Amino acid sequence: MSNLGKLKPWSPSIPPEFFSLNISSKLSTNSDDIKESSKDFGKIVQKILPAAVLYPSCVNDIIDLIQFSYDLSVPFQVAAKGHGHSIRGQAMAQNGVIVEMNSLNNNNENCGVRVSWESDLRFYADVGGEQLWIDVLRSTLEYGLAPVSWTDYLYLTVGGTLSNAGISGQVFQYGPQISNVHEMDVITGKGELVTCSKDKNSELFFGVLGGLGQFGIIIRAKIVLDKAPTRVKWVRMLYDDFSKFTKDQEYLISIHHNGLDYVEGSLMMEQSSLNNWRSSFFSPSNQAKIVSLLSQNKIMYCLEMVKYYDDHTANTIDEELKKLVQGLNYLGGFMFKKDVTFVEFLNRVRKGQIELELKGMWDVPHPWLNLFVPKSNIMQFNAAVFEDIILRQNKPTGPILVYPTSRKRWDDRMSAIIPHEEIFYIVGFLHSSSGIDECKILDDQNKEILNYCDKVGLNIKQYLPHYNTKEDWIKHFGKKWHIFQQRKTQFDPKKILSPGQNIFNL
Numbered sequence: 218m219s220n221l222g223k224l225k226p227w228s229p230s231i232p233p234e235f236f237s238l239n240i241s242s243k244l245s246t247n248s249d250d251i252k253e254s255s256k257d258f259g260k261i262v263q264k265i266l267p268a269a270v271l272y273p274s275c276v277n278d279i280i281d282l283i284q285f286s287y288d289l290s291v292p293f294q295v296a297a298k299g300h301g302h303s304i305r306g307q308a309m310a311q312n313g314v315i316v317e318m319n320s321l322n323n324n325n326e327n328c329g330v331r332v333s334w335e336s337d338l339r340f341y342a343d344v345g346g347e348q349l350w351i352d353v354l355r356s357t358l359e360y361g362l363a364p365v366s367w368t369d370y371l372y373l374t375v376g377g378t379l380s381n382a383g384i385s386g387q388v389f390q391y392g393p394q395i396s397n398v399h400e401m402d403v404i405t406g407k408g409e410l411v412t413c414s415k416d417k418n419s420e421l422f423f424g425v426l427g428g429l430g431q432f433g434i435i436i437r438a439k440i441v442l443d444k445a446p447t448r449v450k451w452v453r454m455l456y457d458d459f460s461k462f463t464k465d466q467e468y469l470i471s472i473h474h475n476g477l478d479y480v481e482g483s484l485m486m487e488q489s490s491l492n493n494w495r496s497s498f499f500s501p502s503n504q505a506k507i508v509s510l511l512s513q514n515k516i517m518y519c520l521e522m523v524k525y526y527d528d529h530t531a532n533t534i535d536e537e538l539k540k541l542v543q544g545l546n547y548l549g550g551f552m553f554k555k556d557v558t559f560v561e562f563l564n565r566v567r568k569g570q571i572e573l574e575l576k577g578m579w580d581v582p583h584p585w586l587n588l589f590v591p592k593s594n595i596m597q598f599n600a601a602v603f604e605d606i607i608l609r610q611n612k613p614t615g616p617i618l619v620y621p622t623s624r625k626r627w628d629d630r631m632s633a634i635i636p637h638e639e640i641f642y643i644v645g646f647l648h649s650s651s652g653i654d655e656c657k658i659l660d661d662q663n664k665e666i667l668n669y670c671d672k673v674g675l676n677i678k679q680y681l682p683h684y685n686t687k688e689d690w691i692k693h694f695g696k697k698w699h700i701f702q703q704r705k706t707q708f709d710p711k712k713i714l715s716p717g718q719n720i721f722n723l
């Protein structure tokens with residue numbers, strides 16, 4: 218970062234007085250900073266350049282920024298940028314100001330991660346919205362505690378995942394991350410710092426959870442903690458039959474007493490999908506066994522499950538696990554087990570990331586598509602999408618996740634959108650492309666999937682949604698559109714926040 222303090226007005230939407238505000242020394246219009254702040258993991262949306270980047274050192278810097286914009290007759294837009302792991306420019310702001318949330322970390326008075334014991338006799342962590350989940354994990358483990366709900370990948374910010382939902386194989390048991398927040402401090406689109414919870418300013422609280430950054434910038438979230446296990450039993454089982462695979466997944470997520478802590482699943486289509494960047498798991502000898510199986514089946518299914526344990530349960534864990542897998546219909550001889558630390562399991566994607574970075578395959582376009590598919594339609598989805606549209610492509614271009622979860626722990630007052638059925642599947646096409654041409658092919662495939670689901674009425678919902686028309690957004694939110702709009706009018710009436718989501722500026 219350079220050129221701080223030597224600023225000039227850049228865009229017609231930002232008046233010159235802006236650059237003489239108290240925060241001007243923390244603003245940059247340097248072209249390298251502008252370019253850097255307008256990048257994201259997706260690498261699909263380009264040239265959405267902000268006019269300036271704010272590197273806040275305290276919460277008041279963000280309040281000053283938003284209040285200044287709010288008081289203008291023609292305000293400029295502001296996007297909080299967490300770790301920039303969006304796929305389609307969701308943290309960008311054309312001619313506006315990007316707030317690099319990470320720079321709050323440079324202030325010692327910042328919230329950081331603070332563990333507390335509350336009057337309801339539970340433990341919580343007060344966590345800055347800019348914190349990465351890996352740092353939340355490390356800090357809470359110092360107290361023998363940890364959050365209960367995770368994402369597969371931990372280098373995402375608390376503010377970024379709470380703006381979506383924060384999901385992984387723990388959701389069926391503990392709910393998404395947004396269901397494990399007790400209280401938040403949020404700066405609204407009017408520049409007001411508001412503390413909110415289920416009981417206090419609840420409209421803002423529920424609006425912000427899964428609210429795609431539309432109602433406020435999350436400054437602090439109080440996250441539910443529980444005693445952390447020390448180790449996990451990590452099991453994968455292979456199936457050659459989708460129906461058996463999903464039936465077993467559904468059975469496993471239905472066990473609540475003494476059940477599992479994590480259930481996921483994925484498609485395996487050729488050797489490269491044995492150990493992908495999401496985690497390396499199979500030993501070379503097991504790989505050879507699986508490769509011969511894959512030569513007989515175009516698609517295999519891998520059920521992945523985890524049970525946590527610690528010193529107190531170390532003697533009984535194997536017996537418990539044995540009971541849990543009794544009667545499951547995986548292919549005989551194709552169950553594989555690992556015993557790893559809790560951190561090794563939660564941080565499993567990091568190793569794959571480092572390997573891909575070394576091969577120059579991490580910083581590439583990622584045309585991802587993430588969907589929620591109602592249970593009643595998953596067989597039809599399998600036949601039309603996995604067994605037809607996906608098989609037509611020459612090779613897998615990344616992990617394809619498929620696992621069921623339950624509505625039970627999602628509060629319908631939150632902004633997040635899920636299907637109406639009690640059980641629905643989380644399906645993720647996590648494509649990496651070698652360049653723009655392949656990215657286009659994969660994106661066309663995504664469109665084909667969406668068009669098919671729409672045409673036959675599979676009632677799917679997009680996760681990390683992206684739409685190009687207002688009608689599509691209205692359809693996405695369904696009955697909740699009205700309240701979503703009302704909340705926008707209440708908390709961000711001038712439509713300043715997170716314009717990159719493309720909801721209110723279409």
Ligand code: FAD
Nearest residue numbers: 299300301302303346368369370374376377383384430435
């Ligand atoms: P950014 O991309 O920086 O921002 C995302 C949106 O949130 C933007 O609109 C931004 O303006 C807004 N925002 C950012 N910070 C704040 C804040 N403090 N307050 C209010 N709004 C804010 N998701 C899952 O649920 N489960 C997974 O397992 C999972 N795995 C992933 C793995 C990888 C490799 C990647 C790239 C993404 C994954 N995601 C997953 C998706 C991820 O949760 C979202 O893209 C998330 O928004 C990224 O967080 P971020 O900090 O990078 O946010």
